[in-house]
Amino acid sequence: MDGCTLYSIGELARRTGLTVKTIRFYSDRGIVTPADRTPAGYRRYGPDAVARLALVRTLRELGLSLDVIRRVTNQELTLAQVAAEHAAALNVQISTLRLRQAVLTAAARRDPTFEEMERMQQLATLSEAERRRLIGEFLDVVSDGHHAVSGRAAVRRSMTPELPDSPTQEQVEAWVELAELALDPGFRDAMRSLVDDHLADRSDGDSTPPRPDVVAVAREYVEAAVRSGINPDSPQADPVIATLTAECALAVGRPDDAQLHGWLLHRLAAANNPRKDRYFDLLAVINGWPAPEPLAPLIDWSVQALSARAAR
Template identity: 65%
Template sequence: MDGDTLYSIGELARRTGLTVKTIRFYSDRGIVAPTDRSPAGYRRYNVDAVARLDLVRTLRELGLGLPTIRKVVDRELSLPEVAAAHADALAVQISVLRLRRAVLTAVAERGSTPEETELMHRLAQLSEDERRRLIGDFLDAVFGGLDATPAFAGAMRSMTPELPDNPEAEQVNAWVELAEMSLDPAFRAAMRQMVEDLAAEQALSDATGPHRDIAAAVRDQAGPALTAGIAPASPQADPIVAAFTAPYARLLGRPDDVDLRRRLATRLENVNDPRRERYLQLLAVVNGWPAPESLAPAFDWSVQALRVRT
């Protein structure tokens, strides 16, 4: 196009693909001002108007407001500065939309009540500091007074969810469910009991010499039995049961009798709380970890094997 040529608003519309109404709107707001007017008073635009309108259309499609666009085309603001600021704003909007989508997905999947929906929405909108305080309160209730020892301090860290800055919907959904669980007084009490049982056993171990965690010992004995298809009540299970009851008896300084096996069965039932396993599954999703192996089958087998021998 000739740089000296002036174009009517209709010609400009044909060249840019914008409507006459849109160009007039931008012109009235000073974003693309006419270069001149015809003797009859019609607006005339030079070739620069085409480039300005192309830029305006692009920025509008990217979501920028007209006041900002005017500053860009008038060179009051640099385009890179505006683009960076707008990208940051979009990142926040995307994060909010992901949270909303996750909440709505959870509501649809659960068939939630209005009260449950309100709680999920509130939990999903917590800031990072608020999330940390919520989980910190839960972990304090579970480990409080015991977290000075390295083992329990490490356990607290390993049970802390860290929702990423740009979470997937699955992670947000898992966070909401995990947060709901952490607020449940019954779950807190159950987890506290597990930790206190473990602390008591560790104290005995410190006094009598090193002993392996009984839950880990049971898991390692029962796992192969399950794989081999050994029934919990069968005679073939006798030596397997003895392999984990004997060290437990030594730990407690008690005989390997019916009372001890009842006590161990109760201990394993507490450890095998499905809520604990669900917490660990959700934790893995939130933190982007591999899904943990389910220990429920091994503990179920062990409890059955103990109960039939009491």
């Protein structure tokens, strides 16, 4: 062999850390071939066999099959081609494992029944088309099917989850919980009422201004009072509530009277829905949006202050 160093299979095993049996197996499969044989028929390998076997070990540790490895070592495939294909396959496996992990993690927290566990698994493994159909049906109920009504399209967009192609475990868990909410008839009805309250009677007539988003108005005028620790039953809260009701009265073109106060109290109380807040918290996780500002303290303060003044 022109003076090249040749190694016996035992020497090759010592240099590579592989067993003689493993090297013989790779040799029989054509992955590493002997450069020569002794007169007695013993295999002898050239120096390139050391590097070749190191590559084989690396590729095996990455999970490639022996057939693919043989094609790489025989230069039928490039490492780049194999790496790209294998990475794509691993992405699918990782996604599947992430889904399983999310379901099991959620199940460990909930201690579900078998039926609940089965439903969680089904929701986690829905295709993108199936997810869209589920949410579409939910939003049809929430919007009462009136897609053309002004403002409803924006509401649908603001309530639509978009699970990424490679979601995190947290996003998968959030999707499963949100989907369970979306399938709950009671939650659907409650959300439909909230959306109707938000959009209904936006104009009581051609000349009547649209009603305000009372939660947004309350946040604007009440937030400072809540941060300052003003008791909603105290006299210090009176000017805050007076400003709030005056702004709402101006926006709807009605007197700032007991009837308007009752309407405002009803709208705020209806908007204070923990399950609704949970839906939007989960939506933010799924869509990668900033966590929504917690509005319950502001609404609670406003409702308590309005109720205290109505009782006087």
